[in-house]
Amino acid sequence: VHTGEHPRMGATDVVPFIPLEGTSMDDCIALARQLGERAAAELDIPVFLYERAATRPDRENLADVRRGEFEALRDEIGTTPARTPDFGPARVHPTAGATAVGARPFLVAYNVYLGGPEHVPVAKAVARAVRGSSGGLRHVKALGLEVDGQAQVSMNLVDTEKTPVHRAFDMVKMEAEAHGVAPTWSEVVGLVPERALFDAAARHLQLRDFSPDLVLERRVRAAVEGGISxxxxxxxxxxxxxxxxxxxxxxxxxxxxxxxxxxxxxxxxxxxxxxxxxxxxxxxxxxxxxxxxxxxxxxxxxxxxxxxxxxxxxxxxxxxxxxxxxxxxxxxxxxxxxxxxx
Structure with a gap:
């Protein structure tokens, strides 16, 4: 039995393609569609395209695609037109379930801490003010909670080009200070594109006409590791x-x-x-x-x-x-x- 806290509708629940340097979102959309078609044909798994690769507006949000999770999809696929997969059979695979394949910007998991557990109510209020669904910053999902005895504003930045890391931090800081609390530290969970950190540095140092090409290590890396010209x-x-x-x-x-x-x-x-x-x-x-x-x-x-x-x-x-x-x-x-x- 496949169980757990995280929403899911299949064993390989979601496969995102994310453009980094040297590629585009169109490239990722094309790859997502190719993989979706191949997984359906070769593995007999129903595939739903989501985010930028979606073929219909109601599938742009992954949460909508996974609504009700595996159990709801198992009952509705094949009978509800809205649950018809983009590729593959109109039935869930007996062991693999279904898979969502998409193309999206890089997601950054970013947390800001506000001191001791007595500030958890403040963290919740700040998260409510910051997250996009409550009228805060677009492309930000946020929760306030206690982690290891500290008040944390936990955020997913789903598009750091449109809502950069530094903007999320600045708003958390502003909202927290309105409650008389100051951020103590922040953290990135997992990986972060170097461009996001360059943007934050350029913003807070007030650098004019800054370009990542001015970073020494990037120049050296390009010279040493560059592909064939x-x-x-x-x-x-x-x-x-x-x-x-x-x-x-x-x-x-x-x-x-x-x-x-x-x-x-x-x-x-x-x-x-x-x-x-x-x-x-x-x-x-x-x-x-x-x-x-x-x-x-x-x-x-x-x-x-x-x-x-x-x-x-x-x-x-x-x-x-x-x-x-x-x-x-x-x-x-x-x-x-x-x-x-x-």
Whole structure:
């Protein structure tokens, strides 16, 4: 029996895709839809798309998708149209339940402490003032509670681009001081994007024209860990090494073409003069983003497939048994190589 305090409707309850550096929300939406379709087809699990990947407004909020949890979904799926999954069967999997797959901004778990347990009522009042559902900051969920003998304002910052960490702290501080209480310390639970901390530092230091590129470690990291550049790829193709070859070049060209299509769609979306094709362009942007990801991966897959073929041809064939094994390996390698562009 699957039980616990946290809301759930399946064993793998939720799979979010979150854009970090070098990727976009459209990329994540495309990946979410691909995974949802694949999980449904291969694992026979009903899949619901949520947040930015949602195909309908009533599924943008994960809490609405999970309403009633597994037990309610088990009774309503297949009979209530609103509970029809985006992918997969209209019934819960007997052991896996259902899964929500989505795309969303990075969620930051952030807590501010207000001293001893005598300040828990203040923490609850502050949380009520801060959370978006009570008219506070948008994209903030907050509770006031006691943790380890301390009063805590516990927050989930669901979109730190629109409601940054420093703004949440400033409002907690302001509301707490109105009750005669001052924050003692704060904490981030789990991971936080470095951009969120850069924004907080720039805000409180009143830095003008600050850019993360001014941070020394970022410059060093980019120089040491940076992926292959365009000139590096061209140089590799031009070298005497057999890979990357024609297949990789074709995949790279295809990825660039898809990227151009994504760019044009992005320039079209949201403009009044193109309002008639806005929905169509949004779909084009998602399809193009998926193609960019797929074709970029095929650059390396094609090179790896060639290496496998080359290794198969180099197998010994001194006797009948060796010849048979070599022939089987070559055939398998050639089929694998042919499958890459197909």
């Amino acid at each position: 365009l000139s590096g790829f061209v140089g590799s193709v031009a070298s005497s090494a057999p890979v990357p070859g024609g297949g990789s070049v074709a995949a790279h060209a295809g990825a660039l073409g898809a990227a151009l299509a994504q760019m044009v769609a992005g320039l079209t979306i949201g403009r009044k003069k193109y309002a008639a094709v806005d929905a169509e362009m949004r779909e084009v942007a998602l399809q193009a983003a998926a193609l960019v990801t797929e074709l970029s991966a095929l650059v390396d897959r094609d090179a790896a497939a060639y290496a496998t073929v080359s290794a198969a041809y180099k197998l010994p064939h001194e006797n009948a048994a060796d010849t048979r094994r070599r022939s089987e390996a070559v055939t398998a390698a050639l089929l694998g190589a042919a499958d890459v562009p197909l």
